[in-house]
Amino acid sequence: MPKKTIIPLRNPMPEQPPLERVHNFNEVTYGYSAEQAIAEARRCLECAKPGCKAGCPVNVDIRSFLERIEEGDFRSAIDIIKLTNALPAITGRVCPQEVQCEETCLLAKKYEPVAIGRLERFVADWEASEGLSNNPRQVKPSGKKVAVVGSGPAGLTVAADLARTGHQVTIFEALHASGGVLSYGIPEFRLPKSIVKREVDYVCSLGVEIKHDFIVGNTATVDELLETYDAVFLGTGAGLPWFLGIPGENLGGVYSSNEYLTRSNLMKAYRFPDYDTPIAIGRRVVTIGGGNTAMDAARTALRLGAEESIIVYRRSRAEMPARAEEIHHAEQEGVQFHLLTSPLRFFGENGRLTGLECLKNELGEPDASGRRRPVPIADSNFRIETDVAIIAIGQSPSPLISKTTRDLQTAKDGIVTVDKTSMKTSKKGVFAGGDVVTGGATVIMAMGQAKIAASAINEYLETGSW
Amino acid sequence: MYPIIRKRILSDIVKLFEVQAPLVACKAQPGQFVIVRIDETGERIPLTIADFDAQTGVITLIFQEVGKSTTQMGLLEVGDCFANIAGPLGRPTEIANFGTVVMVGGGVGIAPTFPITRSLKQAGNHVISIIGARNENLLFWQDRMERYSDEVIVCTDDGSAGRKALVTEPLKEILSSRNDVARVWAIGPAIMMRFATKTTQPFNVHTIVSLNTIMIDGTGMCGGCRVVLNQGAKFVCVDGPEFDAHQVDWENLLSRLSFYKAEEKVAMDHWNSHRCKLDPAISAAEKEAQELAKASSEGEPAGEAVIHA
Ligand SMILES: Cc1cc2nc3c(=O)[nH]c(=O)nc-3n(C[C@H](O)[C@H](O)[C@H](O)COP(=O)(O)OP(=O)(O)OC[C@H]3O[C@@H](n4cnc5c(N)ncnc54)[C@H](O)[C@@H]3O)c2cc1C
Ligand SMILES: Cc1cc2nc3c(=O)[nH]c(=O)nc-3n(C[C@H](O)[C@H](O)[C@H](O)COP(=O)(O)OP(=O)(O)OC[C@H]3O[C@@H](n4cnc5c(N)ncnc54)[C@H](O)[C@@H]3O)c2cc1C
Numbered sequence: 195m196p197k198k199t200i201i202p203l204r205n206p207m208p209e210q211p212p213l214e215r216v217h218n219f220n221e222v223t224y225g226y227s228a229e230q231a232i233a234e235a236r237r238c239l240e241c242a243k244p245g246c247k248a249g250c251p252v253n254v255d256i257r258s259f260l261e262r263i264e265e266g267d268f269r270s271a272i273d274i275i276k277l278t279n280a281l282p283a284i285t286g287r288v289c290p291q292e293v294q295c296e297e298t299c300l301l302a303k304k305y306e307p308v309a310i311g312r313l314e315r316f317v318a319d320w321e322a323s324e325g326l327s328n329n330p331r332q333v334k335p336s337g338k339k340v341a342v343v344g345s346g347p348a349g350l351t352v353a354a355d356l357a358r359t360g361h362q363v364t365i366f367e368a369l370h371a372s373g374g375v376l377s378y379g380i381p382e383f384r385l386p387k388s389i390v391k392r393e394v395d396y397v398c399s400l401g402v403e404i405k406h407d408f409i410v411g412n413t414a415t416v417d418e419l420l421e422t423y424d425a426v427f428l429g430t431g432a433g434l435p436w437f438l439g440i441p442g443e444n445l446g447g448v449y450s451s452n453e454y455l456t457r458s459n460l461m462k463a464y465r466f467p468d469y470d471t472p473i474a475i476g477r478r479v480v481t482i483g484g485g486n487t488a489m490d491a492a493r494t495a496l497r498l499g500a501e502e503s504i505i506v507y508r509r510s511r512a513e514m515p516a517r518a519e520e521i522h523h524a525e526q527e528g529v530q531f532h533l534l535t536s537p538l539r540f541f542g543e544n545g546r547l548t549g550l551e552c553l554k555n556e557l558g559e560p561d562a563s564g565r566r567r568p569v570p571i572a573d574s575n576f577r578i579e580t581d582v583a584i585i586a587i588g589q590s591p592s593p594l595i596s597k598t599t600r601d602l603q604t605a606k607d608g609i610v611t612v613d614k615t616s617m618k619t620s621k622k623g624v625f626a627g628g629d630v631v632t633g634g635a636t637v638i639m640a641m642g643q644a645k646i647a648a649s650a651i652n653e654y655l656e657t658g659s660w
Numbered sequence: 661m662y663p664i665i666r667k668r669i670l671s672d673i674v675k676l677f678e679v680q681a682p683l684v685a686c687k688a689q690p691g692q693f694v695i696v697r698i699d700e701t702g703e704r705i706p707l708t709i710a711d712f713d714a715q716t717g718v719i720t721l722i723f724q725e726v727g728k729s730t731t732q733m734g735l736l737e738v739g740d741c742f743a744n745i746a747g748p749l750g751r752p753t754e755i756a757n758f759g760t761v762v763m764v765g766g767g768v769g770i771a772p773t774f775p776i777t778r779s780l781k782q783a784g785n786h787v788i789s790i791i792g793a794r795n796e797n798l799l800f801w802q803d804r805m806e807r808y809s810d811e812v813i814v815c816t817d818d819g820s821a822g823r824k825a826l827v828t829e830p831l832k833e834i835l836s837s838r839n840d841v842a843r844v845w846a847i848g849p850a851i852m853m854r855f856a857t858k859t860t861q862p863f864n865v866h867t868i869v870s871l872n873t874i875m876i877d878g879t880g881m882c883g884g885c886r887v888v889l890n891q892g893a894k895f896v897c898v899d900g901p902e903f904d905a906h907q908v909d910w911e912n913l914l915s916r917l918s919f920y921k922a923e924e925k926v927a928m929d930h931w932n933s934h935r936c937k938l939d940p941a942i943s944a945a946e947k948e949a950q951e952l953a954k955a956s957s958e959g960e961p962a963g964e965a966v967i968h969a
């Protein structure tokens with residue numbers, strides 16, 4: 195039973211004013227001060243059966259870490275989180291808390307839930323600012339070698355866990371930078387790259403080696419890796435962008451969200467021409483989709499200097515899969531939303547995009563995903579003049595590895611088939627986790643699966659039984 | 661880091677590097693390419709693997725200075741390093757004994773044509789090669805092409821070497837005079853490939869082009885390199901770079917290639933003004949160094965840059 199007084203509203207998050215932040219790539223939110231964090235943690239009702247923990251995919255002991263914050267013992271708070279969550283500075287920022295830990299917080303039934311994500315971020319940032327992250331213990335080398343493919347959240351988590359048990363771990367990464375979507379997808383203003391670097395550095399400090407420019411499937415195949423490594427973990431994500439398949443899609447100025455965000459984030463096109471990679475800025479940018487990726491693209495467009503940024507989404511606002519905070523921030527920044535709208539065709543002149551024809555929808559019966567299906571309204575066509583369009587409608591795993599690996603089973607859309615209790619694939623010695631086994635999901639899901647995989651890999655390396 | 665171990669100046673604007681990249685060298689096959697990055701602020705630049713040697717771990721890159729990145733690359737010297745070289749990327753060329761094949765290499769496109777020509781010859785084909793460039797100065801590797809061809813036709817736009825003709829002229833003559841040509845490869849600037857495609861179309865001969873769309877990752881992750889074929893869009897970096905020429909939507913390819921024209925100029929101007937500010941004497945010094953390098957490379961036995969297995 196709640197033993198504390200109820201404080202209905204959460205402590206607001208200090209942030210850059212919208213009109214200021216649309217002109218820079220600095221992080222939108224500043225984070226709580228220690229006082230704010232303690233005040234927010236005090237709102238927790240210290241439930242005997244905390245719903246929050248059950249709502250977290252990796253079951254962070256939220257109640258305990260909130261108690262430590264309330265006492266001002268930030269060290270213990272971060273240690274509690276890190277027992278099950280390897281990347282709290284990141285998840286605190288990007289988890290969809292409103293459908294996870296905060297949705298199931300008791301307070302959420304009537305009031306605003308405890309700002310668990312913000313507090314998780316607070317202690318993680320506190321630890322970094324103290325500069326005394328736990329020094330890695332020396333462990334006895336096991337003599338076993340593990341190859342991890344991909345340096346996204348899944349790969350980094352597996353690598354850290356296995357290195358801590360004494361295995362020699364090498365991460366193979368196709369790109370020139372580590373972090374996966376954390377580096378090339380999620381923009382600086384939402385997840386500063388210095389934080390990603392900190393996590394990568396930590397993993398390296400455990401003795402993990404990262405080999406960049408190494409495309410598994412091309413530079414070496416999984417079968418070849420298995421000749422030298424005792425086990426392989428595939429954390430290759432869902433990197434294949436989907437297109438709409440509508441006319442005009444290949445005009446200049448039509449981007450996949452992957453291309454647009456990779457140019458801006460990974461290649462730093464927002465600093466062109468100090469950085470070499472260009473990007474089309476556009477006067478009116480249209481982004482198609484309603485997820486985090488779409489929000490990131492639409493907000494990047496404004497920061498690059500577009501006069502207008504429009505989201506075109508086929509369902510209604512309630513169905514948008516993006517984090518609530520990102521939709522809110524996008525609205526604050528002046529992104530316009532054309533909801534219940536489907537793209538029909540792109541128009542262009544001299545090979546360059548000039549417009550997008552759309553159709554209005556109304557909501558019909560729920561579809562397979564449980565969301566109400568958009569049904570086109572006849573003769574509701576209209577046209578948006580636009581010079582840059584970004585398609586952010588999802589992605590699936592790249593077929594590169596499945597095409598070059600013997601006996602690796604995949605399902606629809608190239609999703610690698612695994613046993614969810616061990617993350618074992620159909621191929622002996624090969625495990626997988628993250629977006630490559632779920633399709634585009636979340637950082638915390640990738641991390642959770644990586645944790646399951648790491649313990650199964652440990653067991654496999656010990657017993658040799660599959 | 662990937663050190664440059666040898667540099668040759670093939671012409672004012674075409675340079676050759678041999679670079680230590682052992683993982684790429686031991687896997688490379690004809691038709692494949694790498695993505696290189698010069699330094700931290702650099703873009704990812706696709707370049708064909710013009711030659712490779714698994715034993716020494718060396719790959720050969722040949723590039724033409726057409727913009728900021730390639731011009732900056734041309735200033736690198738032996739001992740300098742590329743920050744990144746990723747590969748080998750793309751699907752290898754299908755090599756088999758097809759009978760008689762015609763290889764058309766235009767300008768810097770002679771470089772990617774070479775390893776394919778060599779493999780086709782070794783596979784037992786009768787190889788007729790046509791190499792062309794604007795002028796004599798821009799031609800290279802004629803000797804290497806001769807080694808692996810049964811016949812080599814050289815053309816220049818201005819007649820300074822070989823025939824005064826575009827590569828499509830001898831191509832058309834060959835196709836008109838013999839009916840045993842099983843395949844044609846045409847590799848070079850997009851516009852040349854487009855005209856070669858037009859040339860072979862009436863003869864209904866299977867023609868393969870190696871497309872050079874604008875790329876970023878080179879691994880199938882962005883779709884920026886897409887090309888429109890009869891059956892829909894494909895990603896050049898993973899589905900290509902070689903495609904059936906008669907399926908390619910050339911209009912779309914050319915317009916996508918020129919999409920960043922304005923930005924390319926900005927990049928070049930920005931870089932030039934930066935360089936001049938840093939050191940006004942730099943371009944003079946560079947010119948001198950280039951001339952010296954050229955003089956010294958001319959003293960060497962022409963041709964063979966890498967001893968390959
Ligand atoms: C724009 C965007 C915004 C997002 N926002 C959020 C958010 O706010 N909150 C949230 O929880 N989730 C968000 N997500 C989803 C989240 O980022 C992913 O679920 C998560 O990154 C998956 O992690 P992963 O390790 O499985 O794969 P990835 O992060 O995709 O990493 C895979 C890595 O493997 C490498 N790789 C792939 N193939 C090969 C190969 N053959 N050889 C070598 N390396 C290879 C890739 O280069 C990449 O670095 C977002 C995604 C995007 C695209
Ligand atoms: C698979 C592949 C293999 C290639 N192999 C070689 C090679 O072996 N040698 C070589 O010299 N070049 C090669 N190219 C082309 C090379 O990548 C470009 O010339 C280079 O990226 C231009 O960069 P820049 O900054 O110097 O020029 P920019 O200033 O970016 O461009 C200058 C001019 O070059 C054109 N251009 C820009 N990017 C490309 C591109 N990717 N391909 C073709 N033209 C482009 C532009 O349309 C513009 O007219 C290859 C391209 C691909 C896709």
Ligand code: SF4
Pocket residue numbers: 249250251252253254256279285286289291294295296310311314638
């Ligand atoms: S990991 Fe995500 S879901 Fe779990 S407590 Fe942290 S913010 Fe909430």
Ligand code: SF4
Pocket residue numbers: 237238239240241244245246247256257260298299300301308
């Ligand atoms: S459910 Fe909410 S109130 Fe209850 S312990 Fe968790 S955070 Fe505190």
Ligand code: FES
Pocket residue numbers: 874875876877878879880881882883884885886895896897898
């Ligand atoms: S270059 Fe990105 S998909 Fe081909």
